[in-house]
Amino acid sequence: xxxxxxxxxxxxxxxxxxxxxxxxxxxxxxxxxxxxxxxxxxxxxxxxxxxxxxxxxxxxxxxxxxxxxxxxxxxxxxxxxxxxxxxxxxxxxxxxxxxxxxxxxxxxxxxxxxxxxxxxxxxxxxxxxxxxxxxxxxxxxxxxxxxxxxxxxxxxxxxxxxxxxxxxxxxxxxxxxxxxxxxxxxxxxxxxxxxxxxxxxxxxxxxxxxxxxxxxxxxxxxxxxxxxxxxxxxxxxxxxxxxxxxxxxxxxxxxxxxxxxxxxxxxxxxxxxxxxxxxxxxxxxxxxxxxxxxxxxxxxxxxxxxxxxxxxxxxxxxxxxxxxxxxxxxxxxxxxxxxxxxxxxx
Ligand SMILES: Nc1nc2c(ncn2[C@@H]2O[C@H](COP(=O)(O)OP(=O)(O)OP(=O)(O)O)[C@@H](O)[C@H]2O)c(=O)[nH]1
Ligand SMILES: [Mg+2]
Numbered sequence: 459x460x461x462x463x464x465x466x467x468x469x470x471x472x473x474x475x476x477x478x479x480x481x482x483x484x485x486x487x488x489x490x491x492x493x494x495x496x497x498x499x500x501x502x503x504x505x506x507x508x509x510x511x512x513x514x515x516x517x518x519x520x521x522x523x524x525x526x527x528x529x530x531x532x533x534x535x536x537x538x539x540x541x542x543x544x545x546x547x548x549x550x551x552x553x554x555x556x557x558x559x560x561x562x563x564x565x566x567x568x569x570x571x572x573x574x575x576x577x578x579x580x581x582x583x584x585x586x587x588x589x590x591x592x593x594x595x596x597x598x599x600x601x602x603x604x605x606x607x608x609x610x611x612x613x614x615x616x617x618x619x620x621x622x623x624x625x626x627x628x629x630x631x632x633x634x635x636x637x638x639x640x641x642x643x644x645x646x647x648x649x650x651x652x653x654x655x656x657x658x659x660x661x662x663x664x665x666x667x668x669x670x671x672x673x674x675x676x677x678x679x680x681x682x683x684x685x686x687x688x689x690x691x692x693x694x695x696x697x698x699x700x701x702x703x704x705x706x707x708x709x710x711x712x713x714x715x716x717x718x719x720x721x722x723x724x725x726x727x728x729x730x731x732x733x734x735x736x737x738x739x740x741x742x743x744x745x746x747x748x749x750x751x752x753x754x755x756x757x758x759x760x761x762x763x764x765x766x767x768x769x770x771x772x773x774x775x776x777x778x779x780x781x782x783x784x785x786x787x788x789x790x791x792x793x794x795x796x797x798x799x800x801x802x803x804x
Contacts, residue, residue, distance in 0.1 A: 505696025558669025612688030681791030738766025
């Protein structure tokens with residue numbers, strides 16, 4: 459039985475041993491050992507939570523960093539809370555409802571109580587392997603990324619994801635790339651490591667499953683570096699999935715469209731340009747053909763073709779302008795970030 463709410467790894471903390479372990483793990487650039495908090499939302503996950511916590515302790519102890527585990531319980535009616543406490547996790551009772559709401563509360567609690575440099579997101583159902591957490595943490599420790607997302611498609615085990623979820627996840631990630639510009643293959647993955655600075659900067663409001671998308675899009679829109687690492691994804695250890703593919707898929711799609719309109723009008727301006735230009739130019743060529751080769755003059759059709767073509771060109775110019783503004787915004791965010799970091803160091 460582990461001590462409840464005891465800060466693990468800090469107690470048995472030996473600076474020299476820690477440095478050895480971390481260097482063995484391949485993080486040669488690491489100057490100091492960052493504090494890590496693993497936040498795990500759980501709702502009736504008694505079959506999985508014990509295994510998840512056991513392996514999290516093992517993985518983070520081996521990494522040699524001070525860490526805490528916070529389980530945000532959404533009102534479980536089974537033994538989830540009891541098992542989580544027995545494995546030394548701090549259990550926070552969720553005030554609201556939903557996956558995103560659990561994370562928003564868990565992040566706030568973790569930051570206020572522990573001030574960790576890095577926060578890890580992990581599910582309680584055993585689908586993600588905590589042994590792979592160092593893979594997500596290390597790029598942040600090395601300063602190569604602000605958020606690292608586990609790509610489940612790289613190691614999908616049989617029965618882990620239904621065909622509907624697989625297709626839906628691929629489509630949603632593709633839409634996020636085309637419409638917003640986020641180049642992440644698995645935007646719905648719930649296994650991530652994130653810097654505290656990122657979490658303290660971006661606004662997060664989504665209470666349900668769209669939270670995963672919101673987190674990535676806001677991080678991207680604020681100019682943070684997001685990396686992806688391959689991970690394995692296994693079938694649940696038991697319990698019921700809380701994700702409802704059609705309802706949540708629809709909500710996530712809505713969020714992508716909303717963010718695309720808010721953050722990246724390039725896509726819409728470009729689509730508008732294409733929709734006006736294609737018929738405009740086709741009609742224009744047809745009118746010109748008749749004018750030159752058959753001698754028939756189509757004044758009204760010619761005028762419509764001209765209006766469509768001019769409007770289409772205008773939209774394309776707007777798309778180019780929006781693209782430049784977007785790039786400028788990203789550059790400005792980066793400059794702010796660097797200036798802010800320098801000021802904090804002083
Ligand atoms: N606290 C809390 N946890 C939740 C809530 N909804 C889901 N969770 C937890 O969030 C994690 C992810 O939920 P899942 O149901 O596994 O969703 P999923 O991983 O997209 O779906 P599967 O692939 O079927 O596992 C699990 O650990 C759940 O127990 C909630 O409302 N409150
Ligand atoms: Mg799951």
